[in-house]
Amino acid sequence: GAVVSQHPSWVICKSGTSVKIECRSLDFQATTMFWYRQFPKQSLMLMATSNEGSKATYEQGVEKDKFLINHASLTLSTLTVTSAHPEDSSFYICSARDVAGVRQETQYFGPGTRLLVL
Amino acid sequence: QKEVEQNSGPLSVPEGAIASLNCTYSDRGSQSFFWYRQYSGKSPELIMSIYSNGDKEDGRFTAQLNKASQYVSLLIRDSQPSDSATYLCAVNANSGYALNFGKGTSLLVTP
Numbered sequence: 001g002a003v004v005s006q007h008p009s010w011v012i013c014k015s016g017t018s019v020k021i022e023c024r025s026l027d028f029q030a031t032t033m034f035w036y037r038q039f040p041k042q043s044l045m046l047m048a049t050s051n052e053g054s055k056a057t058y059e060q061g062v063e064k065d066k067f068l069i070n071h072a073s074l075t076l077s078t079l080t081v082t083s084a085h086p087e088d089s090s091f092y093i094c095s096a097r098d099v100a101g102v103r104q105e106t107q108y109f110g111p112g113t114r115l116l117v118l
Numbered sequence: 119q120k121e122v123e124q125n126s127g128p129l130s131v132p133e134g135a136i137a138s139l140n141c142t143y144s145d146r147g148s149q150s151f152f153w154y155r156q157y158s159g160k161s162p163e164l165i166m167s168i169y170s171n172g173d174k175e176d177g178r179f180t181a182q183l184n185k186a187s188q189y190v191s192l193l194i195r196d197s198q199p200s201d202s203a204t205y206l207c208a209v210n211a212n213s214g215y216a217l218n219f220g221k222g223t224s225l226l227v228t229p
Contacts, residue, residue, distance in 0.1 A: 032215060043206065043221040044162070093161045097215050105150040105167075105210045107217060112161040 003027050004096050006110035013084055014118055020080045021113045023094030029074040030096035034107060035067075038091040050077040084117045091115075120145040122209050124220035132228055137194040139223050141207030144188065150210035151183055153192045156222065157203045165205075166192065197227040 003026040013019050023033055033050040048069050049057045056069035068080040077096075081088055091114050095107040121144040131137045139153075150169055154162035168174045168181040168190065180193040190209075194201055204222040211218050 034216065044219045046216060046219075049216055105215050105217075106152070106164065107208075107215075108164065109154075109161045 002098055002106075002108040004094065004108050004110040006094055006113050008113060009111060010114050010116075012116045012118065015085050016083055018080055018082045019084055019115060020078055021092055021094075021115075023077045023079070023096070023110050025075045025096040025098075025108075028096075028098040028100060030077075031074060031099050032097045033071060033077040034095045034097075035069065035077075035079050036093045036095065038093060038112075044093065047079075081115065084115070086117045089115055089117045120148075120209075120211060120218050122207055122218045122220040124205075124207050124223045126221055127224040128226050129223055130226045130228060131197050133197060133199060135197050135227075137197045137201065137225055137227070139192040139194075139205050139207075139225065141190045141192075141220055142188055143190070143207075143209045143218070145209065145211070145218075146185075146188065148209045148211070151181070151190045152208040152210075152217065153179075153181060153190075154206040154208060154219075155201075155203045156206055162206055194225075197225075199227045199229055201225060202227050 005024045007022045031052045035047045036044040047062045050069050050071040052071045058064045071077040093112040095109045123142045153166045156162045166181040168183045174181045178195045182191045206222045207220040208217040
């Protein structure tokens with residue numbers, strides 16, 4: 001149980017284009033999903049908290065107009081990197097919280113999406 | 119800023135030994151504590167969670183929590199080369215269920 005998927009797992013795009021990453025909870029409902037970014041040999045950095053049916057909450061320093069988050073259902077959140085640039089190249093990981101779980105603080109991570117912007 | 123501190127390592131232990139990973143946190147109000155394992159190039163995988171003071175055992179893993187000292191640790195018994203990974207300590211921030219992560223400790227188990 002508690003499986004989270006992400007799609008795509010790898011994406012290479014040209015500078016200036018937009019990229020959409022999907023995060024799905026496969027066997028549970030997630031009112032809250034989280035988006036992280038991880039640069040090589042660094043820890044996870046929380047970008048934003050995605051709440052189903054409402055606007056996402058962004059961490060300080062994260063541009064909400066550049067990283068568009070939509071959480072339209074209890075099992076799907078999307079992150080769109082708009083006008084991507086090489087410095088946006090990173091490992092993007094989502095996690096989801098099982099609202100019906102015994103301990104709702106537990107986050108289950110997706111496999112991540114590696115983005116390379118040329 | 120609520121901090122979660124870990125020694126970055128690498129921590130090197132021989133196969134079969136006990137690996138001890140440590141983590142301290144600054145927010146006294148924290149209630150939930152997690153250990154995740156992250157293999158190179160992969161996303162984090164939940165290993166253990168602990169919520170009350172004392173020890174919690176799950177197979178070869180034991181999590182220890184001391185809220186008075188703001189300290190949480192992970193012991194790995196009978197370490198195997200497949201345990202070689204980065205171990206992330208995460209603490210519940212009590213705000214929308216977000217987690218604060220440490221920078222991780224790199225563990226290397228040598229055959």
